[in-house]
Amino acid sequence: MKILEDRILKEGKALSDSVLKVDSFINHQVDPVLMDQMGKEFAEHFKEKNITKVLTIESSGIAPALTTAAYLQVPMIILKKQTSKILNGEVYQTRITSFTKGTSYELTLYKEYINENDNVLLIDDFLANGEAATGGSRLIEQAGANLAGIGIVIEKSFQRGRKRLIDAGYDVYSLARVAKLAEGIVEFVEE
Numbered sequence: 192m193k194i195l196e197d198r199i200l201k202e203g204k205a206l207s208d209s210v211l212k213v214d215s216f217i218n219h220q221v222d223p224v225l226m227d228q229m230g231k232e233f234a235e236h237f238k239e240k241n242i243t244k245v246l247t248i249e250s251s252g253i254a255p256a257l258t259t260a261a262y263l264q265v266p267m268i269i270l271k272k273q274t275s276k277i278l279n280g281e282v283y284q285t286r287i288t289s290f291t292k293g294t295s296y297e298l299t300l301y302k303e304y305i306n307e308n309d310n311v312l313l314i315d316d317f318l319a320n321g322e323a324a325t326g327g328s329r330l331i332e333q334a335g336a337n338l339a340g341i342g343i344v345i346e347k348s349f350q351r352g353r354k355r356l357i358d359a360g361y362d363v364y365s366l367a368r369v370a371k372l373a374e375g376i377v378e379f380v381e382e
């Protein structure tokens with residue numbers, strides 16, 4: 192998506208060869224117009240998939256997931272990051288290791304918001320090693336629902352997440368695909 196790539200080149204900061212900072216329009220300050228455009232693009236891409244719910248992971252996935260859900264006219268569900276297990280039987284949980292922070296958390300979904308009739312679109316801000324997305328897919332599986340597609344705002348194509356998700360048979364659509372990062376350098380995959 193050209194407008195997103197241009198914005199990354201203008202405002203993104205490659206902190207190292209593996210971390211891209213986009214705090215001025217995605218992760219800290221949020222550009223609502225760009226979020227709307229991205230939601231429209233995701234909705235257009237997945238429109239034939241009969242999506243019934245859009246799932247995302249707090250907190251930076253929420254903005255693009257909300258606009259996508261609005262265009263698809265379905266509810267959005269936020270998977271919560273809990274520090275510990277909830278033992279009351281009302282939730283699905285799975286353990287995730289965070290790429291940026293190196294910490295672990297329990298990704299949590301209340302059972303009442305999803306069931307085996309749901310056709311789910313998972314949206315997240317970044318795809319790195321695929322930990323968050325595969326964790327989301329485990330919860331969707333626990334619920335007996337179908338993961339119909341995965342929409343990613345920024346995919347770091349040089350990390351293993353994309354291959355992992357494609358190998359698992361998922362339909363992955365990324366709005367920007369970063370081929371290379373180095374201090375001060377961002378290059379995209381030629382498509």
Ligand code: 5GP
Pocket residue numbers: 209210211212213218248251289290291315316317318319320321322323324352
């Ligand atoms: P994964 O689970 O695919 O290994 O990592 C994806 C998650 O880590 C995303 O939800 C995002 O929050 C965070 N993340 C991974 N790489 C980056 C990055 O380069 N920049 C930012 N801002 N977040 C990242």
